[in-house]
Amino acid sequence: MKLVVACLCALFALTWATSCPRVFNLGDNDIFNHQPTKAGPHSSVDELDSNDKLGEMLLAIDSVFGTSVCYWVDSGTLLGVYRHADIMRHDHDVDLGIAEADYEKAWTLLQSLDSSVYSVENWEMKGEQRHLRVSSVNSKKHLFADIYSYTVSDDSVAHPWSMSGSFDDFFPLRQMKFSRVLPQTLAKDGACDTDKLVWVPSRVSRLLAQTYGQDYLTPVKVFDWNTMSYVSRGGDMPSYPLVSLIMPTHQREQFIAKSLELAYRQDYPSLELVIVDDSPVSLLEKGFGALFDSYRAKGLAITYEHLPAMVSLGIKRNRAVQLAQGEMIVHWDDDDFFRPHRVTSQVASLITGEAEITTFDHRYYFSLKEMQFYLLQRIENWGPHLGTLAYMKRLWAPLELNLMTGISFPNNSVAEDFYFTEKAIRAGARIKVLNSDGSHVYVRHYNTWNFELSKDSKYYAIEEIDVPSFMPMCDMHFYKSLDVETLKRSSTPINHFANEDIDWDCEELKAKAQPSSQYNCHYANYFHASYLGMYSSAYTSAQYIRNSGQYIRNSGQYVGSYSPFYSSGQYRRTASKYRSQYRKPSSVVKSKLRECIEGNKQMNAAGDECQQAPVAAPMSQPDMPVATAVTVTPVVMEW
Numbered sequence: 001m002k003l004v005v006a007c008l009c010a011l012f013a014l015t016w017a018t019s020c021p022r023v024f025n026l027g028d029n030d031i032f033n034h035q036p037t038k039a040g041p042h043s044s045v046d047e048l049d050s051n052d053k054l055g056e057m058l059l060a061i062d063s064v065f066g067t068s069v070c071y072w073v074d075s076g077t078l079l080g081v082y083r084h085a086d087i088m089r090h091d092h093d094v095d096l097g098i099a100e101a102d103y104e105k106a107w108t109l110l111q112s113l114d115s116s117v118y119s120v121e122n123w124e125m126k127g128e129q130r131h132l133r134v135s136s137v138n139s140k141k142h143l144f145a146d147i148y149s150y151t152v153s154d155d156s157v158a159h160p161w162s163m164s165g166s167f168d169d170f171f172p173l174r175q176m177k178f179s180r181v182l183p184q185t186l187a188k189d190g191a192c193d194t195d196k197l198v199w200v201p202s203r204v205s206r207l208l209a210q211t212y213g214q215d216y217l218t219p220v221k222v223f224d225w226n227t228m229s230y231v232s233r234g235g236d237m238p239s240y241p242l243v244s245l246i247m248p249t250h251q252r253e254q255f256i257a258k259s260l261e262l263a264y265r266q267d268y269p270s271l272e273l274v275i276v277d278d279s280p281v282s283l284l285e286k287g288f289g290a291l292f293d294s295y296r297a298k299g300l301a302i303t304y305e306h307l308p309a310m311v312s313l314g315i316k317r318n319r320a321v322q323l324a325q326g327e328m329i330v331h332w333d334d335d336d337f338f339r340p341h342r343v344t345s346q347v348a349s350l351i352t353g354e355a356e357i358t359t360f361d362h363r364y365y366f367s368l369k370e371m372q373f374y375l376l377q378r379i380e381n382w383g384p385h386l387g388t389l390a391y392m393k394r395l396w397a398p399l400e401l402n403l404m405t406g407i408s409f410p411n412n413s414v415a416e417d418f419y420f421t422e423k424a425i426r427a428g429a430r431i432k433v434l435n436s437d438g439s440h441v442y443v444r445h446y447n448t449w450n451f452e453l454s455k456d457s458k459y460y461a462i463e464e465i466d467v468p469s470f471m472p473m474c475d476m477h478f479y480k481s482l483d484v485e486t487l488k489r490s491s492t493p494i495n496h497f498a499n500e501d502i503d504w505d506c507e508e509l510k511a512k513a514q515p516s517s518q519y520n521c522h523y524a525n526y527f528h529a530s531y532l533g534m535y536s537s538a539y540t541s542a543q544y545i546r547n548s549g550q551y552i553r554n555s556g557q558y559v560g561s562y563s564p565f566y567s568s569g570q571y572r573r574t575a576s577k578y579r580s581q582y583r584k585p586s587s588v589v590k591s592k593l594r595e596c597i598e599g600n601k602q603m604n605a606a607g608d609e610c611q612q613a614p615v616a617a618p619m620s621q622p623d624m625p626v627a628t629a630v631t632v633t634p635v636v637m638e639w
Contacts, residue, residue: 036177038269038299039084040238041344043228045437046140047089048267048341049470053136053143054087055180057118058094061134061145062198064109069102072173072199074148075162075211082204083217085179089267090221090230094145097162099152103130106147110134129160163201163211170201181265181472192261192474225351240270243347244326244393248316249334250493251279254482256288258475259334264300268343272301273332274323276316282306312494314409314416321396321408330390331417337366337441339470345439346390349432356395356429357421360388360436362460364468368445368484373468377461384433386417388440395424410501413493419502438470443479446488 042048058077065071073081075095080088087094098106103124110120110132117138123131130149135142150159157171158164175197201207208216221230222238245263249256263273273295277283283304292302303323307316321329328347332338349355362385365374396408407423409416425431455462467476 034082036083036085036179039080039086039089039267040223040269041267042089042341043223043230045339045341045345045439048339050092050139050141050143051087051089052180053139054091054094054145055178057134057136057143057145058087058096058178058198059196060113060118061094061096061110061147064112065106069098069106069109070173070199071096071098071102071106071147072170072201073097073176078163078200078204079208079212079216081176081178081198081200082208083219085177087180089223092141092143095162096145096147097150097159098147100130100149101152103132103149107132110147163207165201165203165207165210169203169207172202173199174202176200176204181474192472192478225348228348239351240268241328241351242270242272242326243268243328243330243343244321244324245271245273245330245332245343246317246320246324247273247275247332247334248313248320249275249277249279250310252334252487253283253286253288254487255334256283257291258478259332260291260295260300260302262338263332264295264298265340266338266343267340268347271343272303272324272326274303274305274320276305276307276320276323278307278310278316310494312411312416313413314411314419314495317409317416317420318396321393324393327393328390329393329396331388333387335443335445336387337443337471337475339439342439343390345434346388350390350392354430355432357389357391357424357431358434359384359386359390359421359431360434360440361385362442363436364438364441365462366441366443366479368443368479368482368487371480373441373465375463375465377463385436385440385442386421387442388436389417389421391424391429395427395429396420410499412495412497412499414496415498415502418504419499422502438468441468441471445484 042051058073061071072078073095074097076091077087077093077095080086080091107120107122113120113134115137117136119135119137121133121135123129123133132147132149133144134147135144148159148162150157150162152167152170155167156164157167157169176199178196178198180196181192220233222233223229224231224238247259260273263271275283283289284306292304296302305319305323307319317331328350330343330346346358346360349358362376365376366372367374407420407427410419412419421431
């Protein structure tokens with residue numbers, strides 16, 4: 001085989017003008033099959049967009065060159081493709097190489113690119129070294145591809161600015177996987193094809209070692225959570241604590257494959273997916289075991305448990321958190337769309353200690369029935385989208401352990417996330433509301449939260465919009481292929497109403513009420529944007545007064561302290577009469593509350609004396625159906 005390749009190389013060198021020195025039909029030798037690692041988080045949604053545009057640019061150039069121009073991925077781009085099958089997160093350009101003999105042909109072909117998307121420059125016309133540049137026209141940052149013209153001889157391939165080596169180091173060219181799902185890329189069959197191929201030099205490892213040193217696989221820049229950027233490595237590798245995505249599901253087979261795919265696309269490197277299913281027939285019996293195994297083989301740990309009886313959504317969430325091995329929990333609804341930056345954007349504040357809970361606001365909705373996207377502007381008292389919760393696992397505790405306030409999900413199938421969040425906030429947890437910015441699209445069909453969008457609602461404003469630019473065409477193809485009518489539930493969820501202990505005014509979610517299309521819910525003040533502040537501005541505003549470890553919420557909903565007194569389980573805020581009586585506490589009441597807190601006591605009903613705080617009795621929880629979990633140890637990805 002080596003002799004055959006050597007002869008081919010010599011032939012290619014002699015007949016460059018009419019033959020491209022690539023490997024064709026030589027079996028497995030033409031494609032590198034090494035296992036790349038995840039590239040790490042994008043620093044922001046803008047960086048994700050930039051990375052997508054660079055990927056689109058590379059594939060657009062690959063398409064126009066076809067078999068007419070021999071190009072290869074070069075320099076830093078080659079390093080990223082070899083390490084991660086991707087472009088490195090901190091790169092804002094693409095490096096490619098071509099043979100000098102192909103320069104004019106390449107210049108001609110590049111001019112066929114869509115001029116509304118790309119501009120093309122020939123630096124030779126500026127009196128510079130032979131060099132072509134393709135730039136993105138519509139991007140926030142200057143994104144471009146540099147195409148270097150190499151001098152190729154029988155024994156060497158050289159460029160003054162870039163990599164150099166022997167002819168055999170570069171040729172024959174081979175292919176390497178470039179695994180990206182790009183917004184405007186659609187496979188012929190509509191599937192999201194993540195394994196695209198790009199051309200690379202024959203001896204990649206040798207060239208990278210010559211250019212970047214023997215430790216070329218070790219990154220010189222690492223992700224810093226405090227600045228949300230890549231910085232020069234000071235010695236320690238970045239920390240990626242395990243995050244558990246919890247996905248309760250019930251007869252949603254149409255969404256399972258897509259929900260796994262969206263989880264795998266996440267740019268956060270250390271994930272597990274926990275699925276709790278109470279469908280009549282398990283997903284394993286329906287043949288999904290092979291799909292689970294395929295993602296496990298690619299590094300996504302999956303735990304699946306089938307419950308023998310139907311339970312409420314709250315109970316399924318409790319079971320999923322109980323099975324989770326991660327330090328942080330992220331709710332992963334099986335039918336919604338999530339961009340690759342979703343997990344990173346939500347856990348960032350948890351990792352830095354800025355908050356214990358994060359959630360998105362309501363922004364993008366997609367109606368499957370109408371195949372229509374909507375942009376929502378919340379008004380009045382709707383609050384954030386608590387279906388997108390992320391939180392430290394330590395906030396959750398089985399009720400029988402009675403930790404903090406025994407914070408877990410109630411035995412309800414509506415607003416169970418609201419209940420959990422409200423309890424956590426009352427126990428001292430801090431919440432940060434994020435702009436979803438497309439990281440989450442709420443997909444509406446026959447959802448558990450049953451209401452219809454109305455353009456005439458006085459509680460929110462909606463605007464019909466086209467398919468957002470961030471939505472991959474292949475994902476849209478998936479949603480269009482769904483049989484929406486089969487998503488109707490065959491049975492009503494268990495306890496399909498809100499828990500009575502929630503502090504809100506939402507009659508249509510009470511046990512015997514009928515849901516209203518207007519959904520007239522008045523959330524507690526600490527969920528309202530004027531108190532929380534979008535993007536966590538509330539934590540630097542006068543809404544919260546923080547002084548020597550104590551803080552007062554001026555909404556009157558809660559006055560608390562960070563003393564061990566709260567985590568010891570000695571104090572319980574369960575008396576609704578205190579919440580209603582002191583909704584807007586006077587300075588005298590607030591002073592008395594401080595005094596009581598400092599003395600590890602609670603205030604009496606009259607608001608004028610402190611008394612010993614009783615220990616609350618454990619809350620009861622319905623029995624959990626017995627089931628056997630199929631658990632795989634999570635794989636912590638290094639990059």
